[in-house]
């Protein structure tokens with residue numbers, strides 16, 4: 001055992017900010033509707049002093065491996081995650097899956113089906129926009145398709161770029177919102193099926209940004225279907241709501257998760273690390289995963 005640190009390790013230690021042990025468990029990348037690459041996310045996490053991040057792209061695990069590669073040699077660890085579009089009682093519910101095995105066949109097939117539907121939905125919305133006299137640049141559409149990321153948010157950004165809307169918000173209000181006739185509904189998995197897929201892949205399922213329909217009773221019902229956690233810290237939540245969710249989690253034997261839901265720059269309240277979990281809370285989530293292998 002050398003009595004001193006090797007020079008390279010010493011340099012590395014000096015160049016890394018002291019980590020707080022905090023973990024941001026809800027971050028999107030360019031692999032779904034985020035604007036940061038996994039490399040940029042890791043850089044931001046490192047600079048924010050985070051000990052861990054979960055890459056939780058919509059319906060894909062593709063951002064996890066590049067984030068892990070980028071994290072090599074840093075103090076940031078990367079948890080495999082995914083945000084699945086699900087449905088409960090006819091309403092959309094986002095389900096976060098953590099520590100899932102990226103090689104799991106059933107989860108992989110289901111995510112592929114959701115992604116395929118997302119692509120079809122994108123082109124259908126392009127057609128509907130065209131039908132209303134709003135044509136988008138073909139070259140840009142093809143470039144977006146080649147990048148493999150086709151979400152409603154990307155369409156909104158294109159509408160802003162082509163000056164059809166002044167902002168993403170306006171693009172949603174005028175053209176793409178849930179109630180607009182130009183919007184094509186998303187494919188949503190029944191929440192019980194989504195939970196079973198996450199658990200089948202060895203993961204822990206958490207109710208993402210639970211809104212008003214997340215009550216003690218609905219949490220208990222989902223816990224009985226295998227839900228392991230609830231996202232109790234989220235940028236838009238009031239303190240009273242966070243306390244309420246945490247109290248229910250304790251009472252119902254659920255873990256808590258927390259995350260910024262960062263989709264890119266421009267929203268300081270949703271920056272990487274804006275909402276985070278303590279190291280102890282993260283260990284509680286990890287301890288609920290199907291096996292104890294770090295994923």
Ligand SMILES: [Zn+2]
Nearest residue numbers: 083094208209
């Ligand atoms: Zn969500």
Ligand SMILES: [Zn+2]
Nearest residue numbers: 026028083261
């Ligand atoms: Zn999200």
